[in-house]
Amino acid sequence: MPSTFIAKGAEAYEASMGRWSRKLADPFLAFAGVPAHGRVLDAGCGTGSLTLALATHPELTAIEALDFEENFVAALRARTDDPRISARQGDVCALPYDDKSFDAAYSLLVLHFVSDADKAITEMRRVLKPGATAAAAVWSYDGMPSWRLFWDTIRAIEPEAEGSGIPSGPRPMTAEGELRALFASAGFADVTEKRLTIMMDYAGFDDFYLPKVYGQGRFSAFFEALPEARRERLREALRAAYLDGRSEDGQRGFESVAFAVRCVA
Numbered sequence: 001m002p003s004t005f006i007a008k009g010a011e012a013y014e015a016s017m018g019r020w021s022r023k024l025a026d027p028f029l030a031f032a033g034v035p036a037h038g039r040v041l042d043a044g045c046g047t048g049s050l051t052l053a054l055a056t057h058p059e060l061t062a063i064e065a066l067d068f069e070e071n072f073v074a075a076l077r078a079r080t081d082d083p084r085i086s087a088r089q090g091d092v093c094a095l096p097y098d099d100k101s102f103d104a105a106y107s108l109l110v111l112h113f114v115s116d117a118d119k120a121i122t123e124m125r126r127v128l129k130p131g132a133t134a135a136a137a138v139w140s141y142d143g144m145p146s147w148r149l150f151w152d153t154i155r156a157i158e159p160e161a162e163g164s165g166i167p168s169g170p171r172p173m174t175a176e177g178e179l180r181a182l183f184a185s186a187g188f189a190d191v192t193e194k195r196l197t198i199m200m201d202y203a204g205f206d207d208f209y210l211p212k213v214y215g216q217g218r219f220s221a222f223f224e225a226l227p228e229a230r231r232e233r234l235r236e237a238l239r240a241a242y243l244d245g246r247s248e249d250g251q252r253g254f255e256s257v258a259f260a261v262r263c264v265a
């Protein structure tokens with residue numbers, strides 16, 4: 001099992017996470033840098049948030065995108081007709097590319113889901129030309145307040161949900177310095193880490209709640225199997241947490257942090 005990521009369709013992914021990774025893609029590339037020409041890799045492309053941000057760089061000649069989930073790859077193909085983009089199903093731990101064949105390799109919000117992240121990082125190094133850049137980012141566990149609001153409320157109301165898509169604590173690599181240490185121990189040079197911040201803006205409670213409840217992973221299966229009264233109790237608790245004392249439902253924005261690393265092969 002090379003991944004702990006449980007996908008539930010490209011549309012559900014877009015609503016729950018793709019909209020945020022699309023926002024993160026630009027600051028991530030501004031930090032990572034994009035080569036002046038050549039061929040780049042998006043390892044764990046999902047539905048293509050980063051791939052499509054890379055495609056706004058006309059100087060790139062080829063953009064390879066790879067993901068474990070066939071339906072995410074299909075969704076990316078449906079979103080673009082850019083002839084430079086080639087999307088395929090595959091495993092970041094066994095990249096189907098030649099040694100030293102890329103001018104940059106990126107991985108956005110992927111490595112904390114990969115069972116053997118060391119292997120994935122070693123693979124990124126193998127396919128990069130000497131001197132080329134690798135860059136990756138993962139969400140900070142403590143820096144995702146809207147998700148913590150969701151997870152922590154559910155833990156308090158439905159403790160059985162823990163382990164059913166509700167994390168029982170931080171995932172590996174989601175604390176400061178962890179991602180940097182992995183890239184350094186894989187032999188990359190000049191490893192630099194930076195906090196990237198985006199706003200996760202929700203139009204109202206439903207926009208916060210529905211994509212999370214019916215989004216990715218095991219939680220939606222747990223939720224759908226609950227008796228209706230327990231689902232309603234959970235919904236009311238989440239609504240109270242989201243409203244946070246406000247008398248009216250409405251827009252809320254949560255500043256959210258990712259740790260990004262850039263380094264040289």
Ligand SMILES: C[S@@+](CC[C@H](N)C(=O)[O-])C[C@H]1O[C@@H](n2cnc3c(N)ncnc32)[C@H](O)[C@@H]1O
Nearest residue numbers: 002003021044045046067068069091092108109
């Ligand atoms: C949170 S999503 C991020 C997707 C995309 N990079 C983005 O920013 O929207 C994590 C992605 O990692 C992919 N993934 C997890 N393990 C993988 C593996 N071993 N090989 C390839 N893709 C993997 C999942 O299928 C999923 O698309």
